[in-house]
Amino acid sequence: MSNDAWTIAMAAVLGLVAIGIYGMLIVRNLIKVVVALQIFAKGTILVMVAAGGISGKPAVGQSLAITVIVADTVVTVMALALAIQVRRWCGTLDTRVISRLRR
Amino acid sequence: MMGAVPNFPEWIDGVRHWREPYSTLRSDARKYPRKEGFCMVIQTLVLSATLICALQAIRAPRLLVSALWLAGCSALLAFSIALLGAPEVGVVELSVGAGLVTVIFVFAISVAGEETIGLTSVVPRPVAWALIGIFLFLLAWLTLPGLVSPALPRDALPFLRALWDERSLDTVLQVALIFSGVLGSLGLLAERSDSGHTPPKAGGERAST
Amino acid sequence: MVFSVDYLRGEEGQGRYYALVLFFIGAMVGLVLSANLLMVVIFWEITALCSWALISFNNDDPKAVAGGIKALIVTGLGGVGLLAGSLAIYAQVGSFDIPTFMARANGFPPRLLAWIGFGFLAAAAAKSAQFPFQTWLPDAMEAPTPISALIHAATMVNAGVYLLARFSPVFSGVPGWSLSVLAVGAVSAFIAATMAAVANDLKRVLAWSTVSQLGFMVYAIGAGAVFQSQFHLLSHSVFKALLFLAAGAVIHSVGTRDMRSMGGLSRKMPLTCAVFIIGSLALAGIPPVNGFWSKEMILGAGLTRGPFWAYIIMLVTVGLTALYTLRCVWMVFFAPAEDRHVHEAGPAMKVALIPLAIGSLVTWLLAGPFQALLERTLPLHFPAAVADSGGLKGTWAIASEVLTAPSTWIALGVVALGAFLWTVRSPFKGIGARLRPVRRAAEAGYGFEAINRGIMRGVQGMGEGLRSTQSGLLNWNVAAIVMAVIAVLCAVWLVAGQGG
Numbered sequence: 001m002s003n004d005a006w007t008i009a010m011a012a013v014l015g016l017v018a019i020g021i022y023g024m025l026i027v028r029n030l031i032k033v034v035v036a037l038q039i040f041a042k043g044t045i046l047v048m049v050a051a052g053g054i055s056g057k058p059a060v061g062q063s064l065a066i067t068v069i070v071a072d073t074v075v076t077v078m079a080l081a082l083a084i085q086v087r088r089w090c091g092t093l094d095t096r097v098i099s100r101l102r103r
Numbered sequence: 104m105m106g107a108v109p110n111f112p113e114w115i116d117g118v119r120h121w122r123e124p125y126s127t128l129r130s131d132a133r134k135y136p137r138k139e140g141f142c143m144v145i146q147t148l149v150l151s152a153t154l155i156c157a158l159q160a161i162r163a164p165r166l167l168v169s170a171l172w173l174a175g176c177s178a179l180l181a182f183s184i185a186l187l188g189a190p191e192v193g194v195v196e197l198s199v200g201a202g203l204v205t206v207i208f209v210f211a212i213s214v215a216g217e218e219t220i221g222l223t224s225v226v227p228r229p230v231a232w233a234l235i236g237i238f239l240f241l242l243a244w245l246t247l248p249g250l251v252s253p254a255l256p257r258d259a260l261p262f263l264r265a266l267w268d269e270r271s272l273d274t275v276l277q278v279a280l281i282f283s284g285v286l287g288s289l290g291l292l293a294e295r296s297d298s299g300h301t302p303p304k305a306g307g308e309r310a311s312t
Numbered sequence: 313m314v315f316s317v318d319y320l321r322g323e324e325g326q327g328r329y330y331a332l333v334l335f336f337i338g339a340m341v342g343l344v345l346s347a348n349l350l351m352v353v354i355f356w357e358i359t360a361l362c363s364w365a366l367i368s369f370n371n372d373d374p375k376a377v378a379g380g381i382k383a384l385i386v387t388g389l390g391g392v393g394l395l396a397g398s399l400a401i402y403a404q405v406g407s408f409d410i411p412t413f414m415a416r417a418n419g420f421p422p423r424l425l426a427w428i429g430f431g432f433l434a435a436a437a438a439k440s441a442q443f444p445f446q447t448w449l450p451d452a453m454e455a456p457t458p459i460s461a462l463i464h465a466a467t468m469v470n471a472g473v474y475l476l477a478r479f480s481p482v483f484s485g486v487p488g489w490s491l492s493v494l495a496v497g498a499v500s501a502f503i504a505a506t507m508a509a510v511a512n513d514l515k516r517v518l519a520w521s522t523v524s525q526l527g528f529m530v531y532a533i534g535a536g537a538v539f540q541s542q543f544h545l546l547s548h549s550v551f552k553a554l555l556f557l558a559a560g561a562v563i564h565s566v567g568t569r570d571m572r573s574m575g576g577l578s579r580k581m582p583l584t585c586a587v588f589i590i591g592s593l594a595l596a597g598i599p600p601v602n603g604f605w606s607k608e609m610i611l612g613a614g615l616t617r618g619p620f621w622a623y624i625i626m627l628v629t630v631g632l633t634a635l636y637t638l639r640c641v642w643m644v645f646f647a648p649a650e651d652r653h654v655h656e657a658g659p660a661m662k663v664a665l666i667p668l669a670i671g672s673l674v675t676w677l678l679a680g681p682f683q684a685l686l687e688r689t690l691p692l693h694f695p696a697a698v699a700d701s702g703g704l705k706g707t708w709a710i711a712s713e714v715l716t717a718p719s720t721w722i723a724l725g726v727v728a729l730g731a732f733l734w735t736v737r738s739p740f741k742g743i744g745a746r747l748r749p750v751r752r753a754a755e756a757g758y759g760f761e762a763i764n765r766g767i768m769r770g771v772q773g774m775g776e777g778l779r780s781t782q783s784g785l786l787n788w789n790v791a792a793i794v795m796a797v798i799a800v801l802c803a804v805w806l807v808a809g810q811g812g
Contacts, residue, residue: 004143009187012150014198014243016157018235023161023263024790030153030253031211032164033786038204039157045151045196050187051188058189065184070277073199074284080211081288087215094220095786225787234794241801245808 009050015045030093034076035088041072146186153179166217170208177201329369330618336362340624344473349398349408352404352475356394356439359468360387379451385771386448390438397431402422409415411545414482422486429483432475433493438474440526443500448508449523456560461552469522470545473529477538484536491619494534498622498629504700505632509639514559517640522597524633527641528610531626537613544606554668558588562644585645587669642657648674679681 016039023036045065052061087093154178163169177200185193224231327636336359343355401413404420415446420428441449450468476493483489501524508520524550532541561584594604607630614623690758 005146005187007152008143008147009183010246012153012183012241015150016156016240018239019157019161021235021238021790021794022231025226025234025787025794026228028217028225028787029163029166030219030786031208031215032161032169035160035208036167038200039160039176040172042153042157042177042200044271045192046160046180048183049192052189053187060164060270062189062192063273065189067270067273067277069192069195069199071280072278076204077207077284077288078291079265080207081291084211084215085291086252087156087218093215093218096225099785106790184789206394225785226791230791234798237798238801242807245805247803 006050006054009046013043013047013050016040016046025063028095030086030095030098031080033095034079034083037079038076041068044068044072109294142186146183149179149183149186153183164219166212167209170205170212173208174201174205329366329456331361332365332369333459336366336462336468336655337386338469340471344474347410349401349410349413351408352397352410353391353398354522356471357388357391358437359471360384360391360439365466366456368493369459371455375451375746379448379453380685381772383448383452387438389771390435390472391436392434393431393438394435395426400431410478413476414479417637421762425483426486426489429479429486429489430492432479432483433489433496436472436476436530437496437500438472439475440469440499440530441523442472442496442527442530443503450511450513450516450519450638453513453519469526470529470549471574473533473541473545476530476533477541477671479532480536480538480580490534490536492534494531494619494622496627497527497529497531497534499527500592501526501531501629502625502632505629505636509632509636514563514640515556517636518552518555519557521636522548525552525595527629528626530606531622532610532613535610535622540606540609544610551591552666554587554665555591555595556590558584576692584665587665588640588645590669592637592641596634600738 018059020036020038020040020043023039024033027033027036045068048061048065048068049058050061052058052064055061083093086098092098145256151177156172156179160169160172160176163172178197179198181193181201183193290305323373328748330760339355339358343352343359346352362379365383366380367383368377398408402408404424405413405416407413444787450695456665480493504520506522508517508524511520529541529548532538562581565581611623611626611630614626653674
């Protein structure tokens with residue numbers, strides 16, 4: 001069985017994680033930060049499947065991937081609801097502007 | 104491990120056993136293991152497309168476009184997961200990740216509205232790149248040795264059995280999580296800014312950035 | 313609690329007050345009863361937190377807020393010592409169970425045990441307002457008076473003494489530990505007594521006297537006299553709560569805490585005056601009130617087991633105690649003063665005061681049963697338990713022992729000398745004038761005030777500095793998370809590299 005399939009998958013995981021972190025670091029729009037979080041989570045899903053395959057416990061890896069999908073979806077929903085509230089109260093989604101409300 | 108759950112319904116064992124990578128693409132995977140090159144190319148292409156979609160989702164100036172790129176990324180990832188021999192996960196990812204989440208995103212964007220926000224980042228870009236570089240280097244350094252070593256002996260635990268039996272606590276918790284998530288977001292959305300408090304305007308600051 | 317009903321009538325935020333008081337009591341009970349070191353640490357910090365919130369209860373008053381923060385920071389710093397010691401114990405024993413630790417302490421490396429011992433000593437000194445952390449307690453007197461009575465006289469400050477007493481069998485083997493404890497106690501007792509002798513704020517006098525009496529207890533532990541220390545703790549919590557509540561009644565009706573503007577209250581508030589005098593007798597160590605017995609026991613133990621110089625310090629302190637107690641009573645109740653309208657304490661206050669006064673008169677009778685109880689529950693502390701100590705018979709034995717000990721008569725003589733010095737003070741005016749620099753130094757807290765203020769300012773500055781890292785910017789938060797993950801990965805890498 002080929003290790004190459006998993007190597008490609010892991011490379012894609014690294015790419016997804018990098019793009020997700022980059023988005024969360026750079027982007028200032030709250031909703032887009034959630035998009036970046038989603039991308040990061042996709043990397044996590046892929047790594048679960050791949051890790052299951054590599055370590056010889058594919059079923060466990062896949063069920064954990066399902067767990068990640070569900071948890072991540074709920075987190076996304078909550079984050080978006082919060083973003084809507086932020087927009088409603090602060091009139092903006094810009095993290096830089098929101099942080100000024102602290103003082 | 105299998106013997107630990109003898110009274111598990113027989114039909115589940117018959118539903119699904121572990122598949123090789125790419126076995127969903129070729130029915131003769133076991134017979135011609137050498138012919139994997141073609142599948143590898145397809146997988147590389149799909150994953151590259153996934154990465155491009157992800158990048159576009161970050162780069163797209165409009166939120167709606169961004170959400171659609173995300174949906175594309177999700178769908179491609181679902182396909183690639185199915186290629187890797189886990190079609191169930193792929194289907195869930197396709198329906199939830201590409202379907203439900205996209206719908207929610209579109210809903211949220213339509214409620215919150217588009218907003219053009221400057222590209223000047225809070226964290227300086229070199230710092231961001233440096234962080235990501237170190238992070239990726241460490242991740243790769245720590246995980247790659249595991250990839251080079253020969254594959255471990257396979258555990259033939261069926262997927263559904265793993266999901267419902269071995270990890271039943273996870274599954275129950277997921278249900279609770281979904282409920283709390285739904286209730287929480289409903290509560291958040293129901294809370295309106297009435298009570299005489301007018302939301303502060305931040306328009307001037309937005310224009311300047 | 314009953315007292316508070318009258319005291320706080322008509323004040324705002326009563327819900328907050330009672331909730332915090334009950335929370336505090338619960339934490340205190342947990343602290344004393346827990347056999348788990350980690351729980352002790354947690355309850356310890358909870359009591360500090362409640363104390364802070366209650367001192368700053370009048371949060372419009374900047375002095376109250378400052379006093380609260382001071383108490384929080386100082387006791388919190390001490391808590392670090394306790395936490396560090398507990399973690400060291402856990403690293404060595406693998407459990408937070410106190411009996412396990414006590415049983416296996418002999419196997420500890422001596423240096424580690426010394427560190428733990430001194431960490432605990434720092435924690436206890438900070439909590440019990442002992443030298444050099446003593447200055448937070450008088451500032452804590454901005455709290456409502458029932459709080460001062462409950463927390464800063466009867467319970468929380470005793471936690472430090474309790475901690476020392478509980479672990480004393482383990483640490484007594486550490487070279488220098490007993491001596492340090494003894495010195496800390498003696499120095500605190502003496503310094504606090506001098507400060508009490510010059511303070512003009514009624515509650516500050518009581519606070520310094522608390523520090524002084526706690527110094528007695530710590531001194532007793534240093535001398536290895538755990539029973540005497542705990543017995544004085546019991547007496548002290550009764551008579552000091554009585555004094556504080558009586559003082560609260562006075563302050564409540566007069567409307568000021570400055571003793572110079574009081575006086576002549578003995579006719580206006582006869583009941584309060586009577587109970588205050590009972591409490592003062594106990595504080596000064598005059599028979600037959602409970603403070604006399606316990607204090608004499610401590611002094612007797614100090615003479616036989618402690619070094620002689622510390623005994624001399626304690627004797628001088630006893631004289632000073634008598635002096636400032638008399639001064640306080642005289643200034644509040646008997647000094648000539650202009651006529652003014654004051655009212656006697658309310659009924660709920662009386663209900664709280666009278667049992668405490670009776671308690672001050674009779675708790676010394678419990679000495680025998682108390683000793684038996686301690687010997688039964690703390691076998692490690694009293695390896696050779698006396699079989700016939702128990703019940704009233706034990707009390708008589710202790711009482712006769714106290715009465716026949718020479719130290720008792722010496723101490724009583726010093727008490728009389730102190731009282732005498734106050735009553736015939738006029739010829740000594742000249743000496744008093746010459747001692748003015750000392751007096752001023754005492755008022756300034758002998759410079760320790762400055763040290764403590766420095767610590768406080770440092771901690772607050774650190775907090776302000778750290779606050780700027782809390783930018784509230786989402787992107788920086790993510791950056792911090794990524795950095796943390798990088799740190800974890802580095803650690804994993806290093807560990808994996810070491811493991812092969």
